[in-house]
Each structure stands twice: as C-alpha cells, then as structure tokens.
Amino acid sequence: AHPFDRRQDLECRREAFEYYRENFDVVIGTEHGNDWGVDLVDYTEGAAGGPFHWEKQGAWHSGYYTRPTSREDYSKKYLKYGVGYETSIPLWQLVYHDCVSGSYYWGDCAGFHYHVAPEIADRKDLFNLLYGTVPLFWRSNRAFDWPTNKDRFMESYHNTCHFHEAIAFDSLVDHRFLNEEGTLQETRFSSGGFAAINFGEEPISYESPDGEKLILAPRGFFAKADGFYQSRLWKEGMPQTRIEKEGFVRYQSPERTEIGGVDFQGTFTAFKVTDSRWQFALEDDTEYRIDLAQLTGWEKDSKLTLLLLDDLGKTTQFSSPNIHDGDLIIRTREGEDCFALVRGEIPTELVIYPKKEIVQPHEKIVLSFSDPKARLHYTLDGSEPTVESPLFEDPFSLTDSARVQVRPFKEGAPLIETASKDYRVAHTLLKTPVIHGSESAHFIETSVEGYDQLRLLVTDGGDDCWSDKASFGDPVLIKRDGTEISLSDLSPNYYFLLYGHLTADKRENDENISIAGKKFEKGIGVSSTAEVIFDLGKEYKTFKSYVGIDDYNSTTPENPLGSVEFIIQGIKGLD
Template sequence: MVLRESGSQVEFNCSMSVLPDGRVVFDLDAGDRTTEFKTLEFPPALETNFEDGALTFCDRSCGVLIPQNDKEFPTKVLRSYGNTGLDMPWAGVLDIKKGDGMMVLIEPWADAAMILRPDSRERYWLQPRWIASMQRWAYPRRVAYRFSPAGGYVALAKMYRDYARETGLLKTMAEKAAERPKVAWLKGGACIWGSDGLKFAREARAAGIRRGIVYDRYEPPRPFPAADIKAMTDLGFLVSEYDDLYQCEEGVTGFGRDRMEEAGVRTADGKPIAGWDGQGFIRSPSLGLRAARTYMPSLLEKHPYTARFLDETSTVDLLEDYHPNHRLDRRQDMAYRIELFRYFQKELGLVVGGEHGKAWNVPVEDYTEGMMSGPFWWGEGNKPGHLIVPKDRTYMPANFAKYGDDYKVRIPLWELVFHDCLVTTWYWGDSSDWFYETQPDVSSRKDLSNILYGTMPLLWADNKGYGWNRNRARFLETVRNVCHFHERVGFDELLTHEYLSEDRAVQRTRFSGGGVAVVNFGDEARAYEDGERTLLLAPLGFYATAPGFRQSRTIEKGNVVTRIEAKGLLTVESKERRRIGPVEVQGSLTAFEAAPGRWHLLAETQGESTVDMRELAAPAVPKRCSLVKLAADGATTKELAPDLPGCKVVLPAASGLRLFGVQMTF
C-alpha cells in the first residue's frame, strides 16, 4: 500500500506480512528517502478485548506494570533513542487475568517512539511514531507485533530475549568474565561511593565484605595513589574512577576537556549544545575515543584502576550532529558510543560501568548504575543529579513514589531479559541508603528488591547515605542480606517473577542456577509454603535459597529472626535469645571464615552469646582455638583466650559492633 503523510505530503510504501512464527510485520519506506519530513504515526494502534489490561515497558527503569486506563502516568510518548524513553525498543500490552499479551517491537530503533494512544474508553494502546533522521526518512523502518497466549509480561520479556539473542545483544556475564577475569568480581559485590579508599577497604574486608566496586574521591576528583589501588585490588575489590566523555569544558583535548569549535555537537541551525544542567558542551560522539586515548594509557600507568565508570554515555539521547567536520545521525552516534565502550573493555581490559543502560550497550558494558531505580526519580523535590541529601519526606517526588518506589507497580522486566548479561544497581541519587534518614522503610524495600531481582546494592560511605562511620551496622546489614545471595545468582538468567498475594506484597523469582527468592514488601507477616514447611515471613521479610545457601527473615515463636547459612558463613539476628546450630545469641552475630583456619566474629549483642567453633567448622575438627580482639581493619589488638575450652566462644553483652578473631589449629 502507498501512504501519504498529511503534513509533508511525503509518500510511503508499506507492506504487511504474517510470518510463520505468528509475527505481524509492517515494513515502511519512503518513495524518496531524501525528501524532508518530521514524523509519521503508522500503523494505527492495534486494539483487542482484554478484561484487565495493563501496559509494560522499561522507561529509564527496571520496568513498570501499569493499568491500561491509568491516565496519570506522566509520559505518553516513549522515545526509543531518549534518555528517559524506552530502554528496550519495545512495549507490551497484556491481560493481567488471562496472561495473553502483545509486544510491539520497533526495528531499527534509533529514530522512533512509542505513543500511548487512548481509545474511546480511555484505555491506552501502543502506536509507533517514526521520526526523521537528519530531517529525512533516510532508511527502511519496521515494526513487529508478537503475540503470546499466556505468561503475561514474563512471556513478553522472554520473547524479546530470544530476539536479543538473534541480533547479537545477548552477551552473558560468563562470556565477559572469560575475556576479562575480573568481571567475575562483580558477583556478590556492592557499589560503594564516597569512601576514603584503602582504610575503608581494609575495614570492609575485615567485616565480611568480600567484593565490591570502590570509587575514588569524586568531589573533587583525586585519584587514589597507585600503592593504595594495588592494595585494594589485592583485597579483592574493583577500584574505579568516574569519567564522562560525553560532555566537557573548554580546554585542551583530554580528561573532561575539548575544543568546542572543533569538537562540539551542532544543531541543525549551527548552535552548540550545552551539557547537563547547562554546564560545558556536548562533545561529538565521533571524537570521544580520540579524547580517551589522550589520557587513559598514561593514567593507568600511574593509577592502575581495574574498572571505569562512564557517566551519561550509555543513556543520554542519541544525537544528530550537523557540525560540517563530523556530521552524524543517531545510528552513527550509537555506533561511536559502542566503539568507545569497546576501547575500555578490549584495549584497556577494564571492568566497564555506565549510567543506566540501553539494550544496545549490553554487550559492551559490565555493570550499570540506575537500572534498579524506577522512573521519575528526577522529579520535583529530590535532586539526585546534584546529590542533595533528602531532608524530609517531600524529597521523594510524587510520581517516583507512585511509579518507581511502589512494589505494586515496579517489575523486573529488564532483568527478565538481561539479568545474566549485565549487573545492575541503583542510581547514585537513589541509592540503597539514599532515603534512609527520612524514610528508613525505603531502604528496607530496596534491600528486598535487590534480593528479589538478584541485583547489586549501591551505598554511600560518606555522609550521603548510611555512612560507613555513622551507621556501619545498617551498611553491613544491606551488604549481608543482599550480596551473599547475589554471589550465588548474580550471573544467572532470571526465569520468572510472580505475585503470590492479591495485594502484590509477596513476590517470588526463580533463577536458572536453582536460586529462589521470596520477599514480603508488606507491613504484616505472611505465610509462605516452600514445599517442605510453612514459613511466616516477617514484615519486610524474605526467604532466599540457592544450592548450598539459605537466608531468611521470618517470625519464629513470635520473634523476628534473621539467618544466613552457607559454607564458611553463619548470621543470626534476634532480639530474643535464640539458638541456631552452633550459635546462641541475643542480638546480632555473624561468623565467617576470613582465611583458612581463621574466622571473624562480628557481634552486636544484648545478652551473653556463645559460638561452638568446632560445630561451626565441621566437618573439620580443630584441636585448639584461640580468641583475639580485632581492630576495625582486622589487626589484632588484644589476646583474649589462647586456648578456648572446648573451642567455645562466650561473648558478653555489649553495645556497638565488636570484631573478634578465632584462629584454629588442626
């Protein structure tokens, strides 16, 4: 068929095909690709008779599931190339009750958008909008409709996963780690900003934090000394530095600087584009690699970082550049950004992270900050980009509270596609601990979301979140409850996500390696049957298992009890005195094997607590155990018992965290 766009009068050729796999495909092309035009909305939104319709997509978020008649959702046009548009070039409409659904997939996706189009009953349907490339049609476009008879948003996500595999987007973390072994260090790690470097790393390791990304001093940027970076690497931490090759200030080409007249992006009318918040200017994506080569090799010689965080590059709008010396369209912009990421991965061998993420950069990134954050965290009230610490409950924008923080709306749509391909966490202005001082329940729910999705926490070690020196026990609680499970499932495919209660408070996920997570977002205890017994999940409680691993926060005899059990690890937390295996405790106690034959005990006890070290170390049988008091960095400060009777540790009640060491002789 031939179409004529009413505004530009451009003629388009369109063919519709029904493929053997059931896809309905519309292929569009202009009769003259060089004729100027702006937009084309075609085909019309396809409608059906869903009983309980819903829309699902990732709009700079991990995914949302909103009612089809939700008129209040702020964004009605989702750009496939935009910073705050579609992270994957598709959206779905589905029937919540029956599970059947339809995916609308844009191919290619650099110059398009998805419109949420209301019908006469004010239900929203999906319609593609085609956008000019350099003011022209430029190339063929396609939209594919894929249908699923059951499975809801999970089935739609798996359809796109199949497409991602077919088109080369599905590169797994295991494959990346095979090329660069330190990628494996992301498994079980935490993303940590604002620390003092080596001192923090030593204390964190002594307290049981085995993996993580430790960032340098970002404000102002001051690289860690080479000796400190090497020491932190020896402790098992990735050491990273903030970078931004997208925008820069005027100056000699290099770190954060370039010549605007030569390197700046130009609009169609020849004007430069200012950077974020009006600062500096946007460098042409075609020149980002040139800039990186001017400083990265020498920087790494002086400061041997093992990771690099590239702000903006992976998420901000794909651009058109009309500069006469480096004209490019959005597709070329994407290609240049991919080339830049590959330089950091392939030539420099670094573990590479970026702000948020899009499907096109999954193969060339290893971790991303922002995917776990829901949409609209950038709204009025909160100032995440400026890192202004929340002072009251108004700092959480209303739309973020409704669509981003609400467990009834947010879903792991991104993770159902790419969990085994990219490690994800929160935005630094929406970190695990960002709202802790004003809304501590938000931090608890974020921990639950990390457990449920099998993702990494992001924490502030300075004064912006928990603070390592202010709320160390809470900092360690997030790491303890999230990272041990992430170590077991972090590189696995996320197979399913489901609601186990009508109010969506109880949710469950399953992972390809056998991991299962169940969380209770509600403020009341909920029963859960695990196949062997009935557990009573505590308010904001959880139950997660993987081969050789189990953790839970449940109600036992009327008391909230947290436990984590694995080889070389045991955590027990209870306000009332409880005996679990080799530990009897009132308060919190974590025992972990810090080195062969050497255990650390991290305790905050309200009553006398005991640990049977022989039972804990089984099947090994130590002949003798000695107990010492440890400083925060793990150094011995006092010998307490050179030969523990029966290898049993007895700890008196005491306020505050205390660290002990037990050396076993076999």
C-alpha cells in the first residue's frame, strides 16, 4: 500500500503548486480540476467536459491523443451528458468561473470532432461561448489541421475567445433554459455581460436582458459585454455573424450583403494594429467594398498604401489602394487573402519575395517597392540592373539557382541602391509513396550528378507527425570512380526537425536503426517533419538508401504506428 493517505496526497500536491507559484513566474495548470486546488492554479484541462469523456466505446478515448474515427466511437452517455445541451449544467463554472479557467480535454476539443461529427465541433464552440470558457486548439492533422482547415480553426477562435476576453474574470451568476426543448439557453455574468445560444437546427426568437427582440440563427448566438458585441442572427432568410469590439470587426454572410459599412460575401475580418495601420483577413476571389471612415475613423484625404501580406504577416507587395467615394475596394485573387492598409508615409522598402533561400521550380518570385509608381528592373546573371534590364511586370519562377538583383527607377533615374537575393532551386529527384509503420524497408536510388547539395525531406503521411520516427538505412553516396561513403559519416550542412533528434547509426535509445525487423549498422534517424542538407561538391553521382518507419516506434503489423513520405532533392549552387 502507498504510505500516504488521500489527505497527505492532497497536501503534497498543494505544496508542489505553492512552490512553483512562489518561485517561478509561470502559468500553472492541472488535469481535470479539483476544488482544493482552485486557489493555486490558473487553468484546468478537462474541467469543461465532465466525467463521461472517459467512456471508451470504440477507438476514441478523449483523455489521450486520439480522435474519433466514426460515430460509433461515441457512447450513449457521452452524447447525452458530455455534449447533450438538454442535460448540461455548468456547475463548475457557476462556482469557480472567476477563479480558474477550464477547457475540454485535448482529445475532446472541437477540432478532434470536426472530421467525423462537425456538428459536435460546432456545439463545443457554442458551449464555450455560453459558459465563458476557453477553447483548446491543436493545429495538427488530428484536429482542425492547419492550414488545410484554417478557416474553420479561426472561426472557432473568433466565436469563443473574444467574449472570453471580456468576461474572463467575472463570476458566472446565472444559467437558464429558456424553452422546454433546452435548445435556447442564456448565461449572465457579474459585470453585466450575457450570452444566449440556439443549439437547435431552426431559427428561434429571443429577447435579450436589455429588451432587444431578435431571431437567433440555427446554432446561432447573441452575446454582449462592456465594449463588446457578438451575434449570429437570422436575417433576410440567412445567418449573419457580427463580432465587434474596439479595433476589431468580423462579419460573415453566405450571400452578398452590407454589415457595418462593409459590402461583401463570405467572411471579412479587420483589426487595428496601430493608429495608422489596419489589417484584413479576407477570402479568395471575392470583392470587398469597405467604408473607411466608418471602419477606421480616418480622414478621406489620407495618404494610403495597401500591402499584400504572407501568412506570417510579412509584406510581399505594395500597391496604391483603389478608393472610390471614400470606399476601399479590394478584389482578392487565389492565395491573396491577407492585407494591410497604412496611412501616411511608409519607410522606403524594396521587397524580394519569398524571404527563404531555397525555392521550388514552380514557386513565384515577386518584386515590389514602397513607391508603387516606381518601375522595377532586374537581372538574374549577376549584372547591375539598368533601365535596359527586364522590367518586372508579373511574378516569375526560376529553373536554376540565381542571384536576383533589382533596382527601382522613376523617370529613368534610380531611387535607391540595388538589392539582391540569392535563390537556390531544389529539384525533386525522387519521391516515395506514403510509407506506414511495419512496412518493409523501401530501397531508393537516384542520380545526384551535377548537384552541389543533397536535400533529404521527410514529411508526415497526412495524419500528423505522431509516431513518425523515420530512418535511412545504409544511406550511401557513390563517387564517379565507384567508391562509396556512408552518408552517416558526413556532417550535414544544415538540418531542421519539427521534434526529436537527428541521429547517426543509432536511434535515441542507442539501438541500431531497424525497419520492419531489418537492422542496419549505418543509418540516419529523423522524425517528421525533417530537412537535412549535405554538401556534395559535385564529386558524387549516385545516392541510394533503404527508408521506412523505424522499429523504435514499437510498430507491428497489428499496430502500424506512423506514416511518412521521403523526398530526395538536388540543389545546384550559383554559377
């Protein structure tokens, strides 16, 4: 028997929490949550879901890093009490909402249900909004899968997080069922904020605490707090979403309409970065007409520059905005959905994009200057750009490594010094099919003649990087004279692993590399997603290796853990 009783165990746990709270500036959390620790922790994982997530019926078990594979994985108790709006009462939040934040379990968050039961994912968001609780996000393939379903990921964020920011430290003072079916529910918070949810599949009438008579859309909502407004109402026969707070708006409509001075269809999101900069997240292939005075409060004669941004918020292109009668008109194209509007003078900047050094043959190179009226001339042969050099008009791609040099001109005179960027083009020499755990080692061989570098890429097989311990068994480079050298005897020029370690000849457990029982004396071990680059110096002609999921995963035919894809590329240096 354990020497501690339950009381001693409780006291020991509290001492541990107290130690970290007093000695480290950290956010402290615990699993599921208990009232004896509320004064010592900041969040609890699992408190939002109740005890029925542990009901394992099929392959799914929400307490672990798995997701449902079919609707058969949901037990009757889970459907009735875990996500049943008719039977759910937020007792924990009614007592402790102002003390500690609580989420669903990682395997029970909205994203984990999205692929099998999207209506349950929606319901998770509605519960979080109603109870003023925080969502739990995974960007992995097992959840919403960023960036494949980034729009649904961001919808979950916007529909839950803004309201939580407004009432996070409030007490939850009331929860009500407003109809017999339980589809219409309302909560109220100590600061005066409130939320109403329609869990049903039909529009429903609702009168708010401040007397507004509204129609909530199916799976709709209406929430208010100090300086905050959020709704998904039924208007003109369709759902319309509106979220507004200081410096932020988000509107959604399935058909073209006007909300808050924005004429659009789809989704419009805008937020204030500084007094002179707003950013927009838009949809592809859509036209937006934005009343700038209503959105930003700027004077109509302001000097404005429109920036096209990449997914990291980096500027890829400058342009003069299309302004008509005080409205900003943006027509998006495929892959162009992030913009910034800047008021006043902007720093002189010449952009050569993408920022990375290694590109694929199909990737486009974009040149842009902070003065959109300037003409950009460029070269690829190392010579200095002049007005006689090619004029940049459209994005272009490179077939071989090159130094891109560009200089802006106006009326034939250069405006600034030449900017340059070296690009190395990676040519794909070989690509395996998706390889799963327990598969026999695959033999690969490809010519690397004429290339200066060998680039090894290992990507996940489309189901996240979980258990993706991949290995190269007996990887060999063959010189022109026929002599061979093991790749594991060379030091890489560069490597990156999303997680885990790069190993040579052994795995992390100090055992030999092994694929489906086949052991290798020499080899390289990685985990997806991985990139490893070796210098070749043009003295090698062939690369060969065995590849597969390493037995380090304890993978078996009955339990084939992991799936990866191997990509072998060659890179030529600049001439």
